[in-house]
Amino acid sequence: MNLTESLLHALVDHGARQIFGIPGDFALPYFRIIEQTGILPLHTLSHEPGVGFAADAAARVQGGIGVAAVTYGAGALNMVNAVAAAYAEKSPLVVISGGPGLGESQSGLLLHHQAKTLDSQLRIFQEITCDQVRLDDAARAPADIARVLGNCVRNSLPVYIEIPRDMVARPCAPVVREAPRAVDADALAACVDEILARLRAARAPVLMAGVEVRRFGLEDKVAELSRRLGIPVVTSFMGRGLLADQDAPLMGTYMGLAGLPEVSALVEDSDGLFLVGVIISDTNFAVSGKHIDLRHTIQALEARVTMGYHTYADIPLDALIDGLLARVPHADAHFTVDRPAFPHGLQADEATIAPADIACAVNDLMAAHGKLPIASDMGDCLFTAMDIEHTALVAPGYYATMGFGVPAGLGVQAATGQRPLILVGDGAFQMTGWELGNCRRYGWDPIVLLFNNASWEMLRTFQPESGFNDLDDWGFAQMAAGLGGDGVRVHTRAQLKAALDKAIATRGRFQLIEVMIPRGVLSESLSRFVNAVKRLNAAKAA
Ligand SMILES: Cc1ncc(Cc2csc(CCOP(=O)(O)OP(=O)(O)O)c2C)c(N)n1
């Protein structure tokens, strides 16, 4: 076995199911081995940001790790933003980069694709990954790979692996996966007892599910725990889409002043808020109507449990949930909640289209044809998703980068085989929407709802006086055929419904529905979010 094969088998062993990538001369040798061995399927895309977003989304939906394979310098550094997004949102993404061989590194020449020094790339990735290795020693490689991939899975964070191009075919032993780390049973029991005591003493306990629940594959168990405890569940903004397919007492998504009042009141009035895998970020908590004193909550995140001004260390979330389930008997009665209703029954008439109509049309579509997993970009399309029935959702809800939506949708279909619905604004589509041109090669056929307001509308809501938020009308629908798909531009609600009916009935080609939305027409969630931010900022300034 050679070093690349050893790495590929280790990737499979740690939960990788495919590789997304773009080669270069520093990467051609290891790409050849990927292609020749077929240990993992390789999907090449067109631009490295898309490679990173697709691999990140694949990791999020399949519960394993994502793999982004690139060349040195121009390739890897082109993907920094996507890896930073994965780091911020705790996605287990493995970055593999080809690199200069030992001989050329010592040639005394500056090498092409080199930035500052030959170590610059590794140093840049140290800031956005939890572990790194350059595989320049075949004897040490199996242990290095086991350590790095073990950290990727254990922390649910990106890692960086550089393969010098003169090392790819060196004989190498197989990688032996690290043994799971032991959890202190006494500390776990004490932590479980204290959490249960606090929840039982609370008048109005609530469980908020965050992204770590998905990252560690705990949705079924968390749903079961909430039923047994008899407490309602909400998701964080980032956690939207969690528990969509579980029988959970799910009330909705917490968005503070931007969200549904009944959901916000449930969270903000709770005296027993149990934050399970929730990232304490501004997008999750900054627009709270009533200040949530996080010091009075129970926070389980990054293998630590904090409550009552003290922290239990080294309590992995899976061990904690198992410990709680072991101590909470099956509930006698089936605990349910009255979930707020989502909009249905689109008026298919000649009226222009608002984001609320898109949510309504999608809810009607899923009611008639079954749920679709959703990949959403940043922009009002993501806020519109809050009015769509709960379904699997991948979106940059915290890091908030544009460009995620289309590549992420391709990653979802590559990973699951399920046809995704992609929500993307015109500004974000200008960045990475062209990855749709790769669908035909792989048989992917997403349905793309392109919110075209010819504007960076989210920015305009915060700074309406700036003319630079105006975008031109690019005519995206007309470009679909050249990319291998079908495109249609719709102006009215009747045209939107007809386009969705045609799209869902057409398989084998991506379906691009360019929805023309008048500037200034926002989703209700975004309107509430912007008004909340302005009110809170005004209050701070006062
Ligand atoms: C990679 C990156 N560069 C800039 C920005 C900053 C930004 C946040 S929202 C936004 C406008 C989005 O326009 P779009 O048409 O896609 O959607 P909509 O607002 O609904 O009209 C920008 C430029 C971000 N978040 N990421």
Ligand SMILES: [Mg+2]
């Ligand atoms: Mg726009």
